[in-house]
Amino acid sequence: xxxxxxxxxxxxxxxxxxxxxxxxxxxxxxxxxxxxxxxxxxxxxxxxxxxxxxxxxxxxxxxxxxxxxxxxxxxxxxxxxxxxxxxxxxxxxxxxxxxxxxxxxxxxxxxxxxxxxxxxxxxxxxxxxxxxxxxxxxxxxxxxxxxxxxxxxxxxxxxxxxxxxxxxxxxxxxxxxxxxxxxxxxxxxxxxxxxxxxxxxxxxxxxxxxxxxxxxxxxxxxxxxxxxxxxxxxxxxxxxxxxxxxxxxxx
Amino acid sequence: xxxxxxxxxxxxxxxxxxxxxxxxxxxxxxxxxxxxxxxxxxxxxxxxxxxxxxxxxxxxxxxxxxxxxxxxxxxxxxxxxxxxxxxxxxxxxxxxxxxxxxxxxxxxxxxxxxxxxxxxxxxxxxxxxxxxxxxxxxxxxxxxxxxxxxxxxxxxxxxxxxxxxxxxxxxxxxxxxxxxxxxxxxxxxxxxxxxxxxxxxxxxxxxxxxxxxxxxxxxxxxxxxxxxxxxxxxxxxxxxxxxxxxxxxxxxxxxxxxxxxxxxxxxxxxxxxxxxxxxxxxxxxxxxxxxxxxxxxxxxxxxxxxxxxxxxxxxxxxxxxxxxxxxxxxxxxxxxxxxxxxxxxxxxxxxxxxxxxxxxxxxxxxxxxxxxxxxxxxxxxxxxxxxxxxxxxxxxxxxxxxxxxxxxxxxxxxxxxxxxxxxxxxxxxx
Numbered sequence: 001x002x003x004x005x006x007x008x009x010x011x012x013x014x015x016x017x018x019x020x021x022x023x024x025x026x027x028x029x030x031x032x033x034x035x036x037x038x039x040x041x042x043x044x045x046x047x048x049x050x051x052x053x054x055x056x057x058x059x060x061x062x063x064x065x066x067x068x069x070x071x072x073x074x075x076x077x078x079x080x081x082x083x084x085x086x087x088x089x090x091x092x093x094x095x096x097x098x099x100x101x102x103x104x105x106x107x108x109x110x111x112x113x114x115x116x117x118x119x120x121x122x123x124x125x126x127x128x129x130x131x132x133x134x135x136x137x138x139x140x141x142x143x144x145x146x147x148x149x150x151x152x153x154x155x156x157x158x159x160x161x162x163x164x165x166x167x168x169x170x171x172x173x174x175x176x177x178x179x180x181x182x183x184x185x186x187x188x189x190x191x192x193x194x195x196x197x198x199x200x201x202x203x204x205x206x207x208x209x210x211x212x213x214x215x216x217x218x219x220x221x222x223x224x225x226x227x228x229x230x231x232x233x234x235x236x237x238x239x240x241x242x243x244x245x246x247x248x249x250x251x
Numbered sequence: 252x253x254x255x256x257x258x259x260x261x262x263x264x265x266x267x268x269x270x271x272x273x274x275x276x277x278x279x280x281x282x283x284x285x286x287x288x289x290x291x292x293x294x295x296x297x298x299x300x301x302x303x304x305x306x307x308x309x310x311x312x313x314x315x316x317x318x319x320x321x322x323x324x325x326x327x328x329x330x331x332x333x334x335x336x337x338x339x340x341x342x343x344x345x346x347x348x349x350x351x352x353x354x355x356x357x358x359x360x361x362x363x364x365x366x367x368x369x370x371x372x373x374x375x376x377x378x379x380x381x382x383x384x385x386x387x388x389x390x391x392x393x394x395x396x397x398x399x400x401x402x403x404x405x406x407x408x409x410x411x412x413x414x415x416x417x418x419x420x421x422x423x424x425x426x427x428x429x430x431x432x433x434x435x436x437x438x439x440x441x442x443x444x445x446x447x448x449x450x451x452x453x454x455x456x457x458x459x460x461x462x463x464x465x466x467x468x469x470x471x472x473x474x475x476x477x478x479x480x481x482x483x484x485x486x487x488x489x490x491x492x493x494x495x496x497x498x499x500x501x502x503x504x505x506x507x508x509x510x511x512x513x514x515x516x517x518x519x520x521x522x523x524x525x526x527x528x529x530x531x532x533x534x535x536x537x538x539x540x541x542x543x544x545x546x547x548x549x550x551x552x553x554x555x556x557x558x559x560x561x562x563x564x565x566x567x568x569x570x571x572x573x574x575x576x577x578x579x580x581x582x583x584x585x586x587x588x589x590x591x592x593x594x595x596x597x598x599x600x601x602x603x604x605x606x607x608x609x610x611x612x613x614x615x616x617x618x619x620x621x622x623x624x625x626x627x628x629x630x631x632x633x634x635x636x637x638x639x640x641x642x643x644x645x646x647x648x649x650x651x652x653x654x655x656x657x658x659x660x661x662x663x664x665x666x667x668x669x670x671x672x673x674x675x676x677x678x679x680x681x
Contacts, residue, residue: 058565079567094565098558098625099551107555108566110548117546125467 002036002215007070009034009199010055010168015064017050024050025061026223032168032199037190039214039231040203041243047223048203049091052170055201056088057081068168082108087166091173091203093157097146101138102127104145105160130159135185151182158189169193172203187213207236207243221246276619276674280634283667287638291645299645302498306524309495310432312633312640313529314339314592315607319614319632320540321584324577326615327557329624330389330396332578334403335585336607338381340411343589346374347420347599350427367426374586381407382582383575390574404608412601421598431594435528439496442525446492453484495530496523529591533633536587541629553577558625613660614639617667639663 008031017025025047032038040048053059055066057078066073068084075081081088095104102123111119111126124141131138135155145153154177161169171190175183190200190213204210210217211231219226219242227248229238242248291299298304318335325332349370350361359365381403388399422428429435437445457480464471500522509516544550556563556570564570588607593599618635620627642663646656 056565077567078565082567088565090565092561094559094562096555096558096562096625099555103551103555104562107551107562108568110551112548117542118548118551121463121467121469124469 002033004033004036006033008032008067009036009069010201011067011070012051012055013065013067015051015054015061015066017047017054017059017061023223025054027064028220028223028225030201030218030225030228032201034167034199035194035197036216037194037200037202037214038228039210039217040201040220041205041207041210041217041239042220042226043243046220048220049172051220052088052172052201052203055081055086055168056170057086058088079108082164085165085167086170087161087164087168088170089157089161089172089174091176093153095145095153095156098144100124100144101131101141101148101156101159104156105130105163107160109164126163127159130163131155134159134162134189150177151179154178154182154186158186162189162193167198169198169200170203171200173205174202175209176205207239210239211236219243275678277628277630277634279670279674280618280631280638284634284638284641287641287645291641291649294649295645299648302494304644304648305494306433306498306527308637308640308644309530310527310595311644312636313432313527313533314588314595314604315610315614315640316533316633316636317536317588317591318581318584318607318611319618319636320536320629321581322611322615323540323618323620323627323629323632324544324553325396325581326612326620326622327624327627328553328574328577329557329560330574330577331612331622332385332396332400332581333608333612334385334400334407335581335588335611336604336609337404337406337408337411338378338582338585339589339592339604339607340601341381341407341414342374342378342586343593343599343603344411344414344420345377346370346427346586346590347423347593348414349373350424351420361424364426366424367429370424370427371590374590375583378582378584378586378589379579380582382585383579385582386575386578389578390571408605411603415599415601417601419598419600421596423593423597423599427590428594428597430528430532430590431597432527432529432591433524434594434597436495436524437526437528437531439523439525442492442496442523445526445531446489449488450485453488454481457481457484492526495527496525498524500524529595532587532591536584537629537633544629549573549576554625610636610639613664617664619671621671 010032011029012031013029015025015028016023028047028051030038030040030051040052042048050059054061054064055075057075057080060076066075073080073084075084075086078088096107099107102120105127106123111122113119127141131141135152138152138155140148140152145156148156154174158174174186178186187209190202193200202210202214204214214231216228217231217234217239218228219239221243224246226242226246229242229248238248288300318339322332322335347370350366353373354363354366354369355361359369385396385399385403388394389396436442457477461471461477502521505520505522506516542550544553552563552568552570552573555566556568556573560570563573589604592603596603614636615627615632616622616635617638618628618631618633620632639660642660643656646659651659
């Protein structure tokens, strides 16, 4: 069981984002505790990706605040988010296809030699180490990542998030493009990271994955938060009802 | 321990190439260049590959080649720069005015050692500022590079005209002219010394790369392959220097230089030109730009932003500032190219660098830079410039009419890109 007596790792309070008059996110509040996985659910366009991109620095919020360990923080861009040990695995993976795995893993945070040049040999060695842990089948260290399969690309994106000691991990549909075996790999990884005390926001479409992997689920519809529930206190149908009807069962 | 297993009994041609880890695209370009040279050599009955013509070809390529290395960065980041020829003209005009009007008005007259360095610094600053301004318009105000630099083409061409009132300005400072080509060469001995240093540097680089791979327990090439690579590098470097040294200074010029020093030229005395300083400058630019591309964060970000701009942004790279830097580098290189071009002519002319933008883009593209972004090499762009210049001067030597020369060059550009597309499709290299 997740201990929710202390200060939450992350709180997003009363967050609003609009695009040209349309409220993509409308006064939403969610939180996340260490060692917890919180699923974010909703139809396409419900606002879950937009909400979470405020935390990863890809979007700026119009109103609301973000607290990390109870302290208010200002996240203006992805660099700020990284400073707070927030790592994101985007649905699009955000890989530079023309570069190899090591260059992608360290993109924006290259290891350099004392002379200030990028240290490709050391970065490749580190990449080999972490890949040995995450996906031991991974062998194509020299090829540009466009030559890799969907699962291999996914493992590069995951390795990038895990390598830099993330405390807060955002995963945007990490298993959408994966086969059953690779999905299993991601599930195991999530449990492993959870055990290390990392907090994970998991954006998911699949209610079953949420029931398997998450501790709590926050459901959004039309930019508003429908509600947050403890996964072991509800059924698949309850959550589906929240997604489709936009209200908590019993309301 | 880290020795790669020898490729067994089957040592076909492909296997040897594979063991040497040659870049097949580079080989293709070198092959095309060799064919161009050989064909023209046959058509001109051996006049194309003489030391004299190789020397001329080399100094004629420098200006476009310098700019082409910067165009690689511009195109890799998915932009284009149509203003390089006009920017070259503005920088050249600024450098010419500095020498002939600005400095003399301060009492620093023609012939003072200070003239050339000050003029060069003024030119480089002009290029850097204008380039950075283009980059700011493109990166921060989000105006497409095509439009900004199309406007720049008109603006800077005519700023140069306005600055000089359309006049030819010259002669330029003697020391300044030394960077033009034939006006400043290293001489035979210094060229050999430089060549030997290059050979040693190449061998050390190959050796260090091997050691670093062994230290990280990565597979390495067999020893013989490393030695073959070193041998090829040595032959190419020393062969090039032998050719430039074989181009002899005309007897009349030598006699005059002895007379100036109050001496009589000994019977049978001869002297080769050796490496022109402008070529030395191109080599320095090539080395620095290759280092930037492969070994610095800036280079890594340039290629990342070209491969996937969103990913670069999400990785915390400031892509707007990156655009400013890329165009500022382009501006500095335009100034260097303007320096070489005006020094070679010994004066600034109003039409200097006209149509260079097209030659520079063509050189980069023939050299394998993909307009879709993310892919390109510095050596490829220089080789592209060399191929273009060889075609142009080869056809002029054969006596092809001017319109046909341009028709052929245009056709070659399109054909080269077609070959590249087919090559990439075959190798699955997008």
